[in-house]
Amino acid sequence: MSVLAVGSVAFDSIVTPSGRADNVLGGSATYFSLAASYFTEVRIVAVVGEDFSSDNDNVFKKRGIDIRGIQRAKGKTFRWGGHYLENLNEAKTDFTELNVFEQFKPRIPPEYKDSQFLFLGNIHPSLQTTVRSEMDGVRLLAGDNSLARAARKVLDMGPQALVVKHGEYGATIFFDEGTFGSGSHPFRAPALPIEEVKDPTGAGDSFAGGFMGYIAAQGELNREVLKRALFYGGVMGSFTVERFGTERLQSLTKDDIEARFQIFRELTHLE
C-alpha cells in the first residue's frame, strides 16, 4: 500500500556541537519520505523553487519516491537555519525564509488519490513554529499532566491509537480499547543511546516515515503491526541523527535496517 506525504521540502543550514552543514536538503516531507521509502511506495506533495536542482530531484528518485506532486514555483526554495545547544533536545531557529512555501497550496495529483496512508507534515512553518514553541505536545491538547490520562483523553476524541514521542527515550503507543479490546496495555519502544548525535534535525519525521512506511507495507493494521512499526520508527530516527541532514537516510540497505532492528530488540527484550 502507498503512503502520501504532504509537507515541506527545504534547504537547511544546521549548526550542532558536532559541526555544521549549509544548504542541505531537508524538510519534513523529505525526511519522512526517505525513511518510508525503505518499506513501501511513497508519493510526495510539496513545493520547491527554481534553485531546486536535478541532483536534488535524484535524491528522491533514487529511492523510488514518486515526485510528480512536487510543484515548481517561481522564486527560491524554503530555507531554514537553526542550531542545537549541548543537550540537542531543542532546535533554536536562526532564520526562516519561506520563499515559495509562503504561497504553497497543496494540490493532490489525481493519480495519488488512491493513497491509503497520509502523512501531514508542517504546512505553515512560521505559524507552526510559534504554536509549537508554546505547547508541550499532547499534554496541552488534553490539558493534563499525566501522560497516561492525557492519552486516554485524546483517544476519547476519536483516534484508534495514539503515538507519543519521547525524543531520546523512545515512544509510547496507546490503544483505544473500543478498537483493540479492553486491557490493551500501552506499548513502549526504546530509542538507541547513541554516542554522538551529529544532527537531530528530521529525527521525528524519519520516525514517522519508518512507522507509517512499515504499516503501509503490511496489508493489515493490528496491535502487533503497530508495535513493530514503533520499533521501525525508532530505527529510522536513529539512523538519521548519525549524520547531518538526510545523508544517512539516502544510503541504507535492508540489512542495515534489520541489523539495527535486532539491536533495538536486544535493548528491551528479556530472554
Added chain:
Amino acid sequence: MSVLAVGSVAFDSIVTPSGRADNVLGGSATYFSLAASYFTEVRIVAVVGEDFSSDNDNVFKKRGIDIRGIQRAKGKTFRWGGHYLENLNEAKTDFTELNVFEQFKPRIPPEYKDSQFLFLGNIHPSLQTTVRSEMDGVRLLAGDNSLARAARKVLDMGPQALVVKHGEYGATIFFDEGTFGSGSHPFRAPALPIEEVKDPTGAGDSFAGGFMGYIAAQGELNREVLKRALFYGGVMGSFTVERFGTERLQSLTKDDIEARFQIFRELTHLE
C-alpha cells in the same frame, strides 16, 4: 544473600496534586528496604528519635527487615516536608528538620558485616540537597551531554555496570565490555504509564530496592540477571507512586509483583 541499606528514616509531609499526607514514614532507607524485602533478606542502618513508635518499628518487622542497626537517639526523628508541582518530576522542599539525623554516624553491627550488597542512601541530606539541586545526574560527573558517551566515561572510572534512571521513561543499564564482553549493548527497561501518580516520593529508592533485592536473591550476577533486576526496579517504583508514602509497599504480595512484571514485559516485548 542479604542487602544492607544505610540511609535516612524520616517522617515526611507531602503535598501533591492528588492530596496531602502528614508525618508519614519515609526516608531513602525505608523505601529501599521495604521494596527489597519482597526479594531477599534486608538489614538497615539508620537513626530515629524518641518519637519513633513501635508501630513504626512494626512496618519494618512485618516485612522481616532486620532493624537491629536502627539507632535510637535523644530528640526527634528527621522530618522532611515537600511538594510537587503539576508535572510531578521535581520535588520542592518546604522544610528540612535534620533533628537526630544531624549527628548520625552510621555504625554497622557486627552481625551485618557479612552483607553481600550495600545500598548507600542519602547520608547528609542538607548537603546532598544542595549538591543535587546543582547537578543533572551522571552527565555532570562525566562532563558530557551524550548519555551513551557519559556512561562509557563513568564505566571507565571502574564500575562494571551503570544504571541511569529516567524517571517516567524508565532506566538504562550500561555494561562494562571488559566484564561482560564486547558488544554488550545497553539495556533499557520501561516505566509504566500510570494514570494517577499519587506521590512520587521514594520512587527512586524503591526502584533501587527492587533492583538490588532481586539481584541479591539470585546467587549469580550476570547480564540477564541485571536486565531482569532493572525490570523489577521499575515494578517496585510503579507500586510506590500509586499511594502516598510507603503505604503500597507495605502490603504487596508476590502475585502482585509477578502480575506487574508481566505488564512491564508486555509493555516492551514484541511477539
